Amino acid sequence: MKIDSRLPSGPIETAWDRTKFEMKLVNPSNRGKRTIIIVGTGLAGASAAASLGELGYNVLSFCYQDSPRRAHSIAAQGGINAAKNYRNDGDSIFRLFYDTVKGGDFRAREANVYRLAQLSNNIIDQCTAQGVPFAREYDGLLDTRSFGGAQVSRTFYSRGQTGQQLLLGAYSALMRQVKAGTVRIFSRTEMLDLVIVNGVARGIVVRNMITGKIFSVAGDAVILCTGGYANTFYLSTNAKGSNGSACWRAYKRGAGFANPCYTQIHPTCIPVTGEHQSKLTLMSESLRNDGRIWVPKKKGDRRPANEIPEEDRDYYLERKYPTFGNLVPRDVASRNAKQVCDEGRGVGESGLGVNLDFRDSIKRFGVQLIKERYGNLFEMYEKITAEDGYKVPMRIYPAAHYVMGGLWVDYHLMSSIPGLFVGGEANFSDHGANRLGASALMQGLCDGYFVLPATVPHYLSTSSLPNISDDSKEFKEAVGEAESRIKRLMNINGKRTADSFHRELGKLLWNYCGMARNEAGLKKALEAIPALREEFWQNVKVPGDSEDLNQSLEKVNRVADFMEVAELIVNDALERKESCGAHFREESRTEEGEAKRDDANFSHAAVWEFAGDNKKPIRNIEPLSFQYVKPQQRSYK
Amino acid sequence: MSEKGMKLNLKIWRQKSSKDKGGFVDYKVENISPNMSFLEMLDVLNEKIILEGGEPIAFDNDCREGICGMCGLYINGRPHGPQSGTTTCQLHMRSFRDGELITIEPWRCGAFPIVKDLIVDRSALDKIIMAGGFISVSTGAAPEANTIPVPRDDSGNSMDAAQCIGCGACIAACPNASAMLFTAAKISHLGLLPQGQPERKKRALSMVKAMDDAGFGGCTNHGECEAACPKNVSTKFIARMNRDYISAGLTEEPEKE
Ligand SMILES: Cc1cc2nc3c(=O)[nH]c(=O)nc-3n(C[C@H](O)[C@H](O)[C@H](O)COP(=O)(O)OP(=O)(O)OC[C@H]3O[C@@H](n4cnc5c(N)ncnc54)[C@H](O)[C@@H]3O)c2cc1C
Ligand code: FES
Numbered sequence: 001m002k003i004d005s006r007l008p009s010g011p012i013e014t015a016w017d018r019t020k021f022e023m024k025l026v027n028p029s030n031r032g033k034r035t036i037i038i039v040g041t042g043l044a045g046a047s048a049a050a051s052l053g054e055l056g057y058n059v060l061s062f063c064y065q066d067s068p069r070r071a072h073s074i075a076a077q078g079g080i081n082a083a084k085n086y087r088n089d090g091d092s093i094f095r096l097f098y099d100t101v102k103g104g105d106f107r108a109r110e111a112n113v114y115r116l117a118q119l120s121n122n123i124i125d126q127c128t129a130q131g132v133p134f135a136r137e138y139d140g141l142l143d144t145r146s147f148g149g150a151q152v153s154r155t156f157y158s159r160g161q162t163g164q165q166l167l168l169g170a171y172s173a174l175m176r177q178v179k180a181g182t183v184r185i186f187s188r189t190e191m192l193d194l195v196i197v198n199g200v201a202r203g204i205v206v207r208n209m210i211t212g213k214i215f216s217v218a219g220d221a222v223i224l225c226t227g228g229y230a231n232t233f234y235l236s237t238n239a240k241g242s243n244g245s246a247c248w249r250a251y252k253r254g255a256g257f258a259n260p261c262y263t264q265i266h267p268t269c270i271p272v273t274g275e276h277q278s279k280l281t282l283m284s285e286s287l288r289n290d291g292r293i294w295v296p297k298k299k300g301d302r303r304p305a306n307e308i309p310e311e312d313r314d315y316y317l318e319r320k321y322p323t324f325g326n327l328v329p330r331d332v333a334s335r336n337a338k339q340v341c342d343e344g345r346g347v348g349e350s351g352l353g354v355n356l357d358f359r360d361s362i363k364r365f366g367v368q369l370i371k372e373r374y375g376n377l378f379e380m381y382e383k384i385t386a387e388d389g390y391k392v393p394m395r396i397y398p399a400a401h402y403v404m405g406g407l408w409v410d411y412h413l414m415s416s417i418p419g420l421f422v423g424g425e426a427n428f429s430d431h432g433a434n435r436l437g438a439s440a441l442m443q444g445l446c447d448g449y450f451v452l453p454a455t456v457p458h459y460l461s462t463s464s465l466p467n468i469s470d471d472s473k474e475f476k477e478a479v480g481e482a483e484s485r486i487k488r489l490m491n492i493n494g495k496r497t498a499d500s501f502h503r504e505l506g507k508l509l510w511n512y513c514g515m516a517r518n519e520a521g522l523k524k525a526l527e528a529i530p531a532l533r534e535e536f537w538q539n540v541k542v543p544g545d546s547e548d549l550n551q552s553l554e555k556v557n558r559v560a561d562f563m564e565v566a567e568l569i570v571n572d573a574l575e576r577k578e579s580c581g582a583h584f585r586e587e588s589r590t591e592e593g594e595a596k597r598d599d600a601n602f603s604h605a606a607v608w609e610f611a612g613d614n615k616k617p618i619r620n621i622e623p624l625s626f627q628y629v630k631p632q633q634r635s636y637k
Numbered sequence: 638m639s640e641k642g643m644k645l646n647l648k649i650w651r652q653k654s655s656k657d658k659g660g661f662v663d664y665k666v667e668n669i670s671p672n673m674s675f676l677e678m679l680d681v682l683n684e685k686i687i688l689e690g691g692e693p694i695a696f697d698n699d700c701r702e703g704i705c706g707m708c709g710l711y712i713n714g715r716p717h718g719p720q721s722g723t724t725t726c727q728l729h730m731r732s733f734r735d736g737e738l739i740t741i742e743p744w745r746c747g748a749f750p751i752v753k754d755l756i757v758d759r760s761a762l763d764k765i766i767m768a769g770g771f772i773s774v775s776t777g778a779a780p781e782a783n784t785i786p787v788p789r790d791d792s793g794n795s796m797d798a799a800q801c802i803g804c805g806a807c808i809a810a811c812p813n814a815s816a817m818l819f820t821a822a823k824i825s826h827l828g829l830l831p832q833g834q835p836e837r838k839k840r841a842l843s844m845v846k847a848m849d850d851a852g853f854g855g856c857t858n859h860g861e862c863e864a865a866c867p868k869n870v871s872t873k874f875i876a877r878m879n880r881d882y883i884s885a886g887l888t889e890e891p892e893k894e
Contacts, residue, residue, distance in 0.1 A: 051776040066697065067763050069803055070705040086783065122779070129779035131772045131827050133796040140786030158796060164704055165799060172771035179767045187760070210752060239699040273672045278680055279701045380703070383727050384674075449776045497687050499680070544692045548654070549753045551695055552687065 001256055001609045003622050006410040007111050012628055016115040019411070023458035031056035032182075034460050035219035037204055039191045039246055041068030043163075043441055044424025045225030046170035047448030053177030055453060060217060061174065062186045062206060064241055064554075069171040072227050072239040073444065076163025077284040077377075079147055079155035080127075080441040082120035086144060091152040093117045098629050099150060100439060103329055104404070104432020105581035105597060106631040107259070107605070109624065111411060112430045116439075119446045124156055126449055130169040134158055148285050148330065148437020155438045160284055160376045166441055170448070190554065191246045192482040194222065194253045194420065197474045200463070201420035205475075205482045209554065212547035214486070216479050218470040221419045221456055224250060224407065225448065228425035230263060232562045232569065233400035233514075234506025237269060237282040243558040244565045247407050247426050256408035256416040256607040256620065258428035260565070261573035264435055264582045265515050266401035267333035270384055271353040280399040281384055283356075283377055285437055288326045288333070290361040290370060291394070293317050295354050299344040305355050305393045316340055324636040331434045331582045331595070332636060334398035338515045341397075348395045355393035362390065398515060402440060404431045404582065405572070408607045408622070412455035413447060416607075418463065421456055423447035428605065433581025489556050490546050494539030498555040501536045505559070505566055508532070513570050518586040522574040529570065533563040568608060568617065575619055578602045590633065599631055643669040643735040647682070649694055650742045655750050655758075661740075671731035675718065676701060676708065678730055695754040703727040703867060706802030709809070710755055711742040716806035716865040724804065724867040744809035748816070748852045759805050761851035762819060768847030769840040770823040772832050791829050799826035800868040807862035807870075813854030818862040820848045821878035822870050828881060838885035845882055 008015040026034065034057050038049045041063040049061040063071060083096040096117040101108055124142070128134060134156050135143040147155035158165040177183040188209040195203040195216060203218040229244030230236040251257045268283045294315045296308055316336055318325045326333075337354050340346065347353045362370055367390055371378070378389045387394075406428040407415050414421050424444040431439060469475075512525035536559070544550045578598035579588040590596045597603075604621040611617050644667045652659025666682050673681070676698050683693035699707040703724040710725045712718035718728045733739065741755065749757040787795075801822040808816050824841055827833035833840075856875060863872045 047776075054775045065699060065705070065707060066759060067803065069763075069766075070699055070707050072700065072705070074705050075700045075702060084782070122777075125779040125782045126774075126776060128782040128785065129772065129774040129832055131795075131830050131832050133792050133799050133826065133830065136787055136789045136792040138789055140788050140792075141783050158799075161704065161800065164802075165796075168799065172766060173774075173776075175763065175767040176771040176773060185763075187763075239705065240701055241699050274670055276670060276673050276677045276681060278674070278677050281702050380727075383723065383729065386729075386731060453776065495688075497684055499684060541687060543687050543690070549695055549756065552693060 001416055001607065001618070001620050003256070003408070003416065003607055003620055004410060005109065005622055006412055007109065008411065012111060012114045015111050016118060020454050023454060024461040026457045026461045028056055032058055034058060035060065036221050036223065036456060037217060037219040038062070038223045038225060039204065040071065040225035040227060040424065040426070041171070041174065042071035042073035042225060042227055042424055043167055043170055043444030044426070044448040045223070046071065046167065046174045047445050048223055048225060048423055048452045049183050050170060050173035050177050051449050051453040052456065053180065053182035055457070056182065059177070059183040060186065060219065061183055062189050062191060064188065064190045064209065066187055068174060068185055068187060069168060071167060072242050073167045073441070074164045075239065076441055077160045077282065078286050079145065079157035079162045079438045080123070080166065081154050081438040082124045082156060082442065083117055083154060084121055084124060086142060087153045089152045091154050095152065096120060096154065100430065100436060101432065101629045102634060103436040104434050105595070105634055106432065106599070106603070106626060106629070107580050107624065108430050108432030110626060110628055115451070116430045116443055116446050119450045120442050122450060123442060123445045127166055127169050127445070130173060132158065132165045132169040145286065146289065148327070150436065160374070163441060166445065170445070191226070192249065193478050194250045195475050195478045196253055196417065197468060197472065200418040200465070202468055203470060203475060205478045210549050212545070212550065214479055214482050216470045216475040218468050218475065220460055220465050221421060223421040223423060223452060223456065224426050225423045226426045228403040228406065229562070229565050230400045230403050232505070232565050233509050234502045235272065235277060235280050236400035237266060237280050240279060243561070245558050245561045247422070248561040248565055250407060250415065250417070250420060252610050254417050254610065255420060256609055257405070257568060258408035258605045258607045259405040259433070259572065260569045260608065261513070261576060261583050262404035262433050262581065263400060263569065264330060264402040264404060265334045265398045267330055267337055267398050268356065268396045269399035270381065271348055271350065271395055271397040281380070282399070282401065283381060283394065283396060285330070287356060287374060287377060290373065291326070291356040291358050292360060293326050293354055293356055295340045295345040295347060305347065305357070314340070314345070321636045328636045329434060329436065331584070334515055335584060337398055353395040353397045356396045357393035358389065359393070400510070402435055404429065404433060404435055408605070412458070413451055414455065414459065419459065421452060423452055433583055486546050486553070486557070489540070489553065489560065490542050492537065492540050492542065494541050496539050496541060498540060498542070498552060498559045501532065501540060502559045502562065505529070505532060505563060509566050509569065513573050516584050516586055517573050519574065522570050525570045526567065526574070529563065529567045536560065536563055571617065572606055572608065576602060576606065596633070597631070603631070641668050643671065643730060643733070645669060645733065645736070646738045648738065648740045651694065651754055652751050654753055659751065669730050671729065673730045674701065674726060675712070675728040675730065676726050695756050697756050698726055701726040704802060706804035709744055709804045709806055711744060711809060713740050716744070716809040717867050721864065722867060722869050724802070744805055746808050746814040748814060749805060749808070761853070762803055762805065762816070764851055765816065765820055765844055765847045766823060769836070769843040770827070772827060773836060785831055787830055795826050795829035798822045798829065798870060798874050801870050802868055804867065806865045806867060808853065810861040810865035811854070812859055812861065813857060815856045815862070816848050816851070816853035817856040817875045817878070818866065818870060818872065820844050821874040824878045824881060825874040828877070837881060838889045841878060841881040841885045842889055
């Protein structure tokens, strides 16, 4: 696999402007003749589709929900970062860039991250102009808060529904283009495969989820903005339908998959209550601004939280990290929660939980202010747990949340297959080995509003793309393959449901490849996953008909891919013998027990290449170099 | 409640497709924990149905945290069930009694044809937004964000309206199947902001027209919509929309197709 990241040379501050200037444009009168297929209508997909539609391209937009407005981005709560420095608290593009590179534990590309930090400001302008109701100060100007380990206040927000408001903004821009006739929406339409003609991406195979009809769509470029694969863990904070299938099929058609083992476990989620649990609910980590995290000092102390006196409490984050305290980055907070629970000091019925206590903030600021800041989160917590977080500490535990890994892309966001672009969480992106809070929304919109609308046209104008129709050989073959796979799944007629397999897979992954990983465990997972997959293909049961709305079939089809994604995650985790960011190898830690990188051997992105079913995939590397932020041991003491 | 959790009797609407007539089917579930969400209870039922060789009940859902607007069931005669300000996915089984009979239906409204079982087609809502639920600013054309200050109250009010999740409960609850609350929420969200002023009148006219064209009914002030709204969007926005609509009618030509 050829890995050319097409990184610009020269000073980083002007790199994106220079790249843009060097890009070829498409004559406005020719744009309507070019068809761009965009899969996904989350922040990345909707903003890309709207922006490319505005430019005059013929855009086809796909999503599996009944409306593009329901993409999983809608669930983001906390906020979106930008380097506006409205507070004059020392923020700058360089600082956002620096924080992101450092927060990602020096495993991201500097040039990409710098561009992200630069464009962050345009995003806030764009969204404000669209009517996104960001929180305001009394003077009517935009409010910000500090979030997830940042020491400056750079997070813009709309109450606890930032993702919703940003997505509705992008969705309305999208619908405006639908009205203008540049964009066509295909909702309840799931991508099953990618079609490659003469080595370049020219279309997709999809299934109409109402009629079951499988068909193909041809175009000049394909953009995947299909979100992350955190649902490989079964229990995660992602929407039930979030899946890895679109990216996985692209991988199997030759796209490199980078750093699959970088999976983020979010520290503040509501703990699991039982086997019936179908998903985990995130409590925005903005709660860590005012909530204090603690567990009892003594193992097995089962007293109700409010009866445990101060001297018997261990505010372990404040104790271990006096500078950052409860605001340490996610990976550090999660690992520490796991550690105290492993020591038997966890709280709640299962012992898998830690307290998030607002008592002191309420004392200090009054309950009213806490209500103003987090009212909807307390309500949500009470709905789920029937407990009042104002009176007793909330209980939280880490959960799978986000993936930094994804399809490998170059500086233009093009994958290793020409003509296949990837945006948003689906690409391996700019977050290195750990994403900072409020940076995913920023990246999705940066990709969709600003990067893809510049780079995709450049591709179109510099490639020779003969006219093609979807009844050519390659399309027919791909449709045939998709149909026979569906047939195969329908015919297994085994004894277990898709969910039961998925749950088992999730547990394997959580236990052996979750917050802490070691060689022995990973090797065990590498035996167990293929065995489970084998059983799946012999013993899964899909009721109903394939030519009909069939949610079991949708599930089974996604779980079949998760089974393979899981194995790649573990392979990657095993080969990366260092700890970095969210990837914590127990064999590689500092004397204080923190993640220890091995820059001499692992300062690179691992780019996996599909080598055939049941063959070990090939691990390629893209070396990373740092000119502006010198790699150092991350410390939040 | 026995140690093994709740037992419930369920009466669930089953319908093979939009063309099929459909009808209620009775089910029983046992061992239901009060900590389960309503949809998790249906998951348990579906797993059982699959293992017994049947076809599981189709219902829409995605985020399962009350924000995507995908879920929506008519439970014991109420959209999203007995708890106010709550989507179906956020409803928990502790809101029900052991042994209770629960009736579960899809949204009932002419503009939302049933697709299968409990799933309906809500694409009419997208058409209303398409008609004008946006501010026409193309990417790259935005001024620096803080050049447009927005009074904090306006911004808060706008956000109150913008919270709509587009689930359709308001329409399912309305005796006239009116989409006024949904439409008014978007018109108010944008109309309360300075950025939304230039297109304010045109927006009101075209969105109301799209609403009528999609076959939704008119508003006769029942107020059921607000009561059913999981996000507590207020009917005051309907009054606001009506004002916009009337004043627009006096000065603006409706948009030509
Ligand atoms: C609970 C929660 C809270 C979060 N809070 C924050 C926050 O406060 N700040 C922040 O920065 N980030 C946050 N994140 C992360 C952030 O929301 C996501 O990373 C981001 O929204 C992903 O956007 P996206 O456009 O890449 O994909 P998504 O929004 O996931 O959209 C994926 C799209 O792809 C479509 N799709 C997927 N597969 C297929 C297929 N096979 N065929 C057709 N269509 C398909 C879907 O229909 C959907 O339209 C949060 C995440 C979660 C889970
Ligand atoms: S499933 Fe998203 S609101 Fe209920």
